[in-house]
Amino acid sequence: MLPEHLRADVATLWAYHDLRHEPRRSDVGVGLGSRDPGVAVHTAELFHAGRFPLVVFTGANAPTTIERFPRGEAVHYRDIARELGVPDDVILVEPEARNTGDNIAFTRRLLAGREIRSVTLVTRPYQQRRAYATAKRLWPGVDFVCASKAASFEDHVSGEEDVERVVSMLVGETQRVTEYAVRGFAIPQHVPAGVERASDRLAEAGFTQRLLRRPGDHSM
Structure with a gap:
């Protein structure tokens, strides 16, 4: 308590950490791996709302996630999204990232063959500010907006x-x-x-x- x-x-x-970005359509939604399955759920909700046509889940494991997601954060996020009706052919998995910098850099590498001008970063509410600042440093020229399930x-x-x-x-x-x-x-x-x-x-x-x-x- x-x-x-x-x-x-x-x-x-x-x-402070919830940026409260105005929702807008992006080229891709990127669900950043963590111990919170709500990130995958919210990514699926945003996909169904038409916020983006393509989904990337990124994340390997950390000591705090290995028990909950033994096959890796991104893999389990994909499973959650599939169960919520997101088609398998619009989901890409980046299973190697072990921190937020990796999430951004490895996702950029994964999408290198596509024209990506805008990205919705789906995160835990208190990760938004750092995710945004990291993405702006590591992936210049892209328009980023952060999204999380609204919650106190x-x-x-x-x-x-x-x-x-x-x-x-x-x-x-x-x-x-x-x-x-x-x-x-x-x-x-x-x-x-x-x-x-x-x-x-x-x-x-x-x-x-x-x-x-x-x-x-x-x-x-």
């Missing part, structure tokens, strides 16, 4: 997601906005002072599991 005095700080970070923090953690893990992810994502721009992994983005203060208070409260701890940590 999240202490009451920290709820406003969590809400601040949650709102409370909605997101009402299922199987652990509160402590998600709050730690929010703190880690906030750190990476600045740090990854410095390292050249992503484009720079403004971090409001209120967001910095909220992240600092949550870190001081012990939500530090996803902070970068040493130079050379490339857990993108």
Whole structure:
């Protein structure tokens, strides 16, 4: 259970990382692998809504996903999308990516023979900002829009997601906005002072599991 005095700080970070992009049609929808099957579900929903004619699922495994998706994140995402009626012939699978940079770079490589001018990145709500910044750095000239299933923090953690893990992810994502721009992994983005203060208070409260701890940590 999240202490009451920290709820406003969590809400601040949650709102910061959800870019709230205006929906628009793209050449391809890219579902970024994670432990959240809701990404695959939302990708299927957007396909059926006519948001894109082609789907790519990208992701191998991480320590947090191997038990849930033993055959790889992208492979299981494809299975979910098929069950939801997405035709097999419009789904491409990129099964090697192990971080967000790989997701973008390997998807770009997979689609190299196609004319791609616009991409919808389908992610967890709190991954949007970093995914967008990474994509803009690694795939210039493409118009990116982010999409996630609309949900509050409370909605997101009402299922199987652990509160402590998600709050730690929010703190880690906030750190990476600045740090990854410095390292050249992503484009720079403004971090409001209120967001910095909220992240600092949550870190001081012990939500530090996803902070970068040493130079050379490339857990993108």
